[in-house]
Amino acid sequence: METPKNEQFRDSIGTINDEGKRAWVFPKKPSGKFYKYRSYVSYFLLAFLLLAPFIKINGNQFLLFNVLERKFNIFGFPFWPQDFHLMVISMIIGVVFIILFTVVFGRIFCGWICPQTIFLEMVFRKIEYLIEGDRGKQIRLAKQSWNAEKIRKRILKWVLFFIISFIIANVFLAYLIGSDKLISYITGNPLDHVSTLISLLIFTGVFYFIFAWFREQVCIIACPYGRLQGVLLDNKTINVAYDHVRGEGKAGRGKFNKKEDRTATGKGDCIDCFQCVNVCPTGIDIRNGTQLECVNCTACIDECDHMMEKVGLPKGLIRYASEENIVKKAPFKFTARMKGYSAVLFILTGILVGMLFLRNDVEATILRLPGQLYQHKENGIISNIYTFKVVNKTTEQIDNVSYKLLSHNGTIETVTHQDFEVPKQGLAEGTLFIELHQSEMKNEKEKLKIGVYSGDKLIETTTTNFLGPRSYR
Numbered sequence: 001m002e003t004p005k006n007e008q009f010r011d012s013i014g015t016i017n018d019e020g021k022r023a024w025v026f027p028k029k030p031s032g033k034f035y036k037y038r039s040y041v042s043y044f045l046l047a048f049l050l051l052a053p054f055i056k057i058n059g060n061q062f063l064l065f066n067v068l069e070r071k072f073n074i075f076g077f078p079f080w081p082q083d084f085h086l087m088v089i090s091m092i093i094g095v096v097f098i099i100l101f102t103v104v105f106g107r108i109f110c111g112w113i114c115p116q117t118i119f120l121e122m123v124f125r126k127i128e129y130l131i132e133g134d135r136g137k138q139i140r141l142a143k144q145s146w147n148a149e150k151i152r153k154r155i156l157k158w159v160l161f162f163i164i165s166f167i168i169a170n171v172f173l174a175y176l177i178g179s180d181k182l183i184s185y186i187t188g189n190p191l192d193h194v195s196t197l198i199s200l201l202i203f204t205g206v207f208y209f210i211f212a213w214f215r216e217q218v219c220i221i222a223c224p225y226g227r228l229q230g231v232l233l234d235n236k237t238i239n240v241a242y243d244h245v246r247g248e249g250k251a252g253r254g255k256f257n258k259k260e261d262r263t264a265t266g267k268g269d270c271i272d273c274f275q276c277v278n279v280c281p282t283g284i285d286i287r288n289g290t291q292l293e294c295v296n297c298t299a300c301i302d303e304c305d306h307m308m309e310k311v312g313l314p315k316g317l318i319r320y321a322s323e324e325n326i327v328k329k330a331p332f333k334f335t336a337r338m339k340g341y342s343a344v345l346f347i348l349t350g351i352l353v354g355m356l357f358l359r360n361d362v363e364a365t366i367l368r369l370p371g372q373l374y375q376h377k378e379n380g381i382i383s384n385i386y387t388f389k390v391v392n393k394t395t396e397q398i399d400n401v402s403y404k405l406l407s408h409n410g411t412i413e414t415v416t417h418q419d420f421e422v423p424k425q426g427l428a429e430g431t432l433f434i435e436l437h438q439s440e441m442k443n444e445k446e447k448l449k450i451g452v453y454s455g456d457k458l459i460e461t462t463t464t465n466f467l468g469p470r471s472y473r
Contacts, residue, residue: 013220013293015283024142025216025283027125028135028275032302041112042122049115053174053182059395059424065175071425077356078393078425082363086355093348098225100341102232105320106239106290110225111297116210116218119168121281121297124161124211131157135278161212162204169203216282219295226292233290235323236335240296242276242287242318243326253287256311269313276300276318286318362398362422363391364452366464369431374467380438382468388414389429390452390460392422400455403432407449408466410436434466441468 017023055062057076064073072079072087079087101109110117131153132138144150173196174182185193210218219226233239247253249268256271270287277285279300282293286300304318324330366388375383392398400419403412414420415431422428434448445465452460 015216015220015293023283025281026135026138026142027281027283027299028279028303029129030279030297030299030302032305034298034302038112038298039122042118045113045115045118046122050171053171053179061178061180063175064178066177068177080363080391080393082391083359086352086359089348089352089355093345093352096341096345096348099228099232100338100345102228103234103237103338103341105296106233106237107226107229107294107296110219110223110295111240114219114295116223117295117297120211120215123164125281127160127164128157131160158212162208165207165211166200166204168207169200172203172207173200216293220282220293226295229290229292234337235327236333238320238322238325238332239290240286240294240298240301240318241290241321241323241326242270243316243321244287244289245326247287247317258311269308269317271307271311271313273307275303275307279303360460361392361394362452362460363393364450364460364462365389366403366432366450366462368465368467374469376469377435381435382438382441382466383433383435384466386432386434386464387429388432389427390422391427392424395424397424398422398454398459400453401428401459402453404451404453405434405448406451406461408436408440408446410434410440412450434464436466436468438468441466444468444470 015023015025052063053061060076060078061073062076064071066072070081072083074090098109128138132141141150141153170182170186177196185196190197214222247268247270249262249266251266252268253270253272254262254265254267256273260267262269276287277283279302280286281297281299282295284291284293286294301318301320305315308315308317322330322332325332366386369385369387372385375385377383388403390398390401399421401422402419403414405412411434413433413435415433420428420430436446440446445467448464448466450462450464451458452462
C-alpha cells in the first residue's frame with residue numbers, strides 16, 4: 001500500500017537522503033528567547049558536570065560511580081554494594097520521573113537537559129559557528145575544494161574538538177575512578193599508568209567521533225528514548241508543536257506578500273519560509289507534526305517568532321502546545337495517567353527517603369564458614385567458626401571494634417585480635433569463634449543476636465545461626 005504523500009516523511013529518518021546516504025545537517029545559528037533560557041540552563045549543567053567530581057562533602061566526592069571498586073557517592077552520600085537496593089530504587093525513580101515528564105511535556109528532557117544535546121549545541125556547534133560561520137558559509141565551505149582556507153579552518157576545528165573531547169574524557173574518568181586519583185595520575189608520570197592513559201584516549205576518541213561526526217544520529221538512531229515517544233505521548237501531551245489550524249488556514253500556507261490580504265484569500269499564517277527547517281539541528285520540518293527526530297530544542301519556536309514579527313503576524317505559530325489545545329483550544333489538564341505516574345513517583349520517593357534514614361553508617365555480617373561443623377569442647381561447650389565483615393561507610397576510622405553476644409550467654413573470640421580497627425570508607429574482615437554452653441541450646445539451630453561495639457558504644461547489631469547436636473534440643 002502506497003504511503004499518502006503528506007505522510008511520506010515518515011518513511012525514512014530526516015538525516016538520510018533519497019539515495020540512502022547521510023544527509024549532513026547544517027543548522028542555522030539559533031537566537032531568541034528560548035535559546036537564551038536554554039543557554040542559561042546549559043551553562044549551569046555544564047558547570048555542574050565539570051565541577052561535581054571535584055566537590056567534596058564530609059570528605060566524600062559529590063558524585064562518584066566507581067564500578068570497579070564498587071564505590072558510589074550520590075550527592076556526597078557513600079553507597080556500597082550492600083546498598084544496592086537503594087541504587088535500584090533510585091534508578092527506578094529516575095525512570096518514572098522521566099516517563100512522567102515525557103507524558104506531560106514530551107521530549108523536553110532531550111532539548112534542555114540531555115548531555116548529548118548540551119555538548120553538541122552549546123559547545124561544539126558554537127565553535128563551528130565561530131570558525132566556519134553560519135549555515136550558508138558552512139554549506140559553501142563543505143562544497144568548495146580543499147584549498148588553504150578550508151584546510152586551515154577544518155584543522156583548527158578538529159584540533160579544538162579533540163582538546164574538548166579529551167577534557168570531557170578526563171572529567172568522565174573522574175566520575176569513575178575518583179578526582180583525587182585522576183589528579184595524581186595527571187601530576188605523575190604517564191608511563192606509570194599506561195592502561196589508564198589508553199582508556200582515556202579511547203574515551204576521547206569515542207567523544208570525538210560522537211560530537212565531530214555522529215552528532216544528531218545519536219538522538220535519532222542510538223538513543224531509545226525517542227522511540228518511547230510513541231508509547232508515552234498522546235494528544236494531551238505538551239510538545240513543541242506547529243499550530244496547523246492557524247498556519248494552514250482554509251487555503252493552506254503560502255509565501256508572504258505584503259499587498260495580499262491573507263484573511264480574504266483564506267491562507268494560513270505560515271509563510272512557507274522554511275526557516276524552522278533551516279534552524280532545526282536534526283533537519284526535520286516541524287510542520288509535519290510530532291516526529292521521532294524532534295528533540296524539543298525550541299529553535300524552531302524562536303525562528304518562527306522572528307519571522308512572524310517581521311511580517312506583522314502574531315507570534316506562537318510554533319509553540320509549546322498539545323494537539324488538543326491546537327485543535328479544540330482545550331486548556332491543559334492533569335489526566336488520570338499523569339496522576340497515576342505521580343502517585344507511583346511519590347510512593348517510591350517516600351520509600352527511598354525512609355530507607356535512607358534507616359540506613360546505617362556501619363554494616364556487619366557474620367556467616368558460618370561453609371563446610372565446617374560445630375565442635376565439642378570440654379565442660380559441655382559447643383563451638384562454631386565464622387567469617388565476619390564490617391563495612392565502615394563514614395569518613396572516620398572506627399577504633400576498638402569488638403563483638404558481644406546480646407541474645408545468649410557465651411563468648412566470641414576473633415582469630416587475630418579481640419579488638420580491631422575499621423578504616424574510613426573501608427572494611428575489616430576475618431574469622432571468629434562463637435562458643436555456647438549446651439544448656440543455651442533450645443534447638444539444633446539457634447539464632448544469635450550480636451552487637452558490634454566501638455569501645456563501650458554499640459554501633460551496629462547483626463544476627464547469625466549457631467548449630468549444635470540434635471540431642472541437645
